[in-house]
Amino acid sequence: MPELPEVETVVRGLRLSLPGRTVADVRFGKTDFVDNPAEIADQLPGKQITEVTRLGKFICIKLQARAASAAAGTPHLPVYLIVHLGMTGRLTVLSSSDSNLPHTHVFFHLDDGRELRYTDIRRFGRMLLLPESQFAAFKGQLGKEPLEIGAEEFCVDFASRHARVKALLLDQSVLCGVGNIYADESLFRARLHPARIAEKLDKKQLLALHKSVRQILEEAIRFRGSTISDYFDSEGKRGQFQLRHRVYQRDGKPCFRCKTIIRRAIVAGRGSHFCPSCQPAPRTRAKKRINPQMNTDKH
């Protein structure tokens, strides 16, 4: 599923072909994942793409009226087309003669005859248009960029929280961009069990987590993301980082570090993969324990 490294890979690909292009026309299929399809279809034609950036897991495509039409009168302020790929979203630039992938729901016709297409099997993605004036507020709702946050800041943010460390890593208002794969891989590298309570971690552990999140994301970007089933970049290519996963979807297989069998359990509502030996479970209060291990096992 597209998380920060996958979205970054898509953005880097789009940056090679979109800036400078003008949107000629917009066509929609299903629109239940689009906030304001009519507005998008109305406002984008005639606007030129000036920038493609990433905010967490969001792709931000900045568009402006071209100089000539702006000079003609009506004030045309920049707008941002914001795209979240959800679970199965894909953005691809294709020639208009290329055949359609199934579940393609948005077509942006460009002035060079090509099309930017949005495909999303499950439609868990999201698309919206933001005027520039609302972009800062949108950005403000998101947590800090995991590749930018400093070690001290990271420690302060986590040490003040009572939540499970896995839940915090996934919380987009704390850190933006980390999803299930990279949360599990980061926790394994930092040797922390996903159910550990953040405020109970010591400084050394928090520093290790900060470092591993950053390292894992950087490595995953280098490998162009992870393709489990549905992720493909803007050129339709698969990622390669899934070949280097140490725990994600490796339940039942031996740990690369110690050979203990990797387990899967639900933590913070998400399937979580960990090595029970490298990542010891937090101490639990001695209560009536029916199943002394993790009582939420699958299989």
Next chain:
DNA sequence: AGCTCTTCCTGAAAGC
């Protein structure tokens, strides 16, 4: 504050 449950959606895989 933070946890769990539910909803959205489809296709793969398991169950019968």
Next chain:
DNA sequence: TGCTTTCAGGAAGAGC
């Protein structure tokens, strides 16, 4: 064989 059920998961919202 073929139909039915279950499940995965990012994010948001409800309820505790």
